[in-house]
Amino acid sequence: MTEGAMRAIESLDEVLAGYDALFCDVWGVVHDGVASHAAAVSALTGARRAGKRVVLLTNSPRLAGGVERQIAALGVTRDSFDAIVTSGDATRALIEAGSRRVLHIGPERDLDIFDGLGLQLEDETGAEAIVCTGLFDDRTEDPETYRPLLERCAGRGLPMICANPDLVVHIGDQLIPCAGAVAAVYASIGGTVHLAGKPHAPIYDVARRVVGEGARVLCIGDGLMTDVLGAVNHGADCLFISHGIHRDELVEVIGDPILLSAELLARGVHARYVMPALR
Template sequence: MAERIRSFAEIAGRYDVVLCDVWGVLHNGVEAFAAASEALAAARAAGLTVVLITNSPRPYPGVKVQIRGLGVPDEAYDRIVTSGDVTRALIAEGPRKIRFIGADRDYPLLDGLDVTPVDMEAAEAVVCAGLRDDEAETAEDYRTELAALAARGLPFVCANPDLVVERGHRLIPCAGAIAALYEELGGRTAIAGKPHRPIYEKSIAEAREVRGDFDLARVIAVGDGMPTDVRGAEALGLDVLYISGGIHAREYVEAGRTDEARLDAFLSREGAHPKWWMPRLQ
């Protein structure tokens, strides 16, 4: 059973490195959670190394600009590793002519790569960074397009494995939902972001560049996403601090209060074993 903590400072002395999720922990897509940034800044001041690990399809410079604009200070972290960073290698290994699925803001994922976005008929692979209009669409809106692509056996690279994220107080679909539908239609996908190993290996490598070697037993992962943050970290054998007020809060929060019995039942159903939990990082 996960143990409830009131402050990250209660457990910070057990660890050397924090791998912290971004969307849902540090901000909700509209505004930053100031207490979360303060907690990470305090951890760094106490000697911990903080690597932000996010399923954003943007390479890390774009995420740095984005979160700074939302109110996350640079002092809250040492490095950023994104799903976009590790996905670029998958794109580079594939065919040159791609069907790109995503919004205009997602095109920096392709910067400097020898690939060309083309129409469906000419495509030799699919690269998905997100929905073209995530405010109005769902994955189902792509069923016909995906069925045609899957029928041709085109490989599908997913740059953001998240199914949904919070934007303000709403849940917004992500590229992971489109990838799941592509698999349902018989297509094959390639994913490097959470919960898959490449993004964790990159994050650990970045932390070692900052502080030198360390034991993985002294690494804690912080996140709110069960299929991504929690499963990915646990697969690597890392301790997990589960942020319960994120995308799964509807499972066990009522009238602003966490029903701990329902939370425990939820974690049990998910086969998850976080060491600690708290509603929001602070």
């Protein structure tokens, strides 16, 4: 991967020839939590027709089957991807290796992450570890809501496994906090946090098994500290989707690849290509 000014591209087709596989982010790139992005779905479908393997790589705490059902309801067609690899899938191995007595922080819809692991879900007094998949109610709470609970857990030395390293996600035009924001609070007060999703190695290890170790991979995503940093850590090229989660934050440089590249480098990351939205 070459550092420096990103190449602005108009279509994914422009760069496909250099790669065997795509690791594509889901939320913010393929859909916005309300509906799919038709152009993105079409681009991925076209990549598969061109013989490329497409893995949807998401920091969702849900398992792959749950994500597949979710995105199908939003209009993401099955012919646009070969496989889905989730943070939830990669996180299960961390959960399985830990304590059997777990405090779950997150909504009930995420409980399938524990299926078949033989765990006992506890309140904070009986737990020996925390698994955080999100906030109980991400529309009315924020991560600071959990500080008193987290301080008590940190005082007991409970490790936390975070099933979704993302800090926030767009649902339509609204920013919603994710499990990573709760984990950040826990880390700030001295709690131990273990992560398996982007940008950390476990989720890429799972995805690599789908496409083969020798495959030339292009990572696609809109998260600087998840998708772009993950590509850097993985030694892969990255296509940065600039009008995603950072669109307001980067508004002053977003239209200039040179200035945008400098801003990314100041944050310790870099990407090879940039486009506003996947198409």
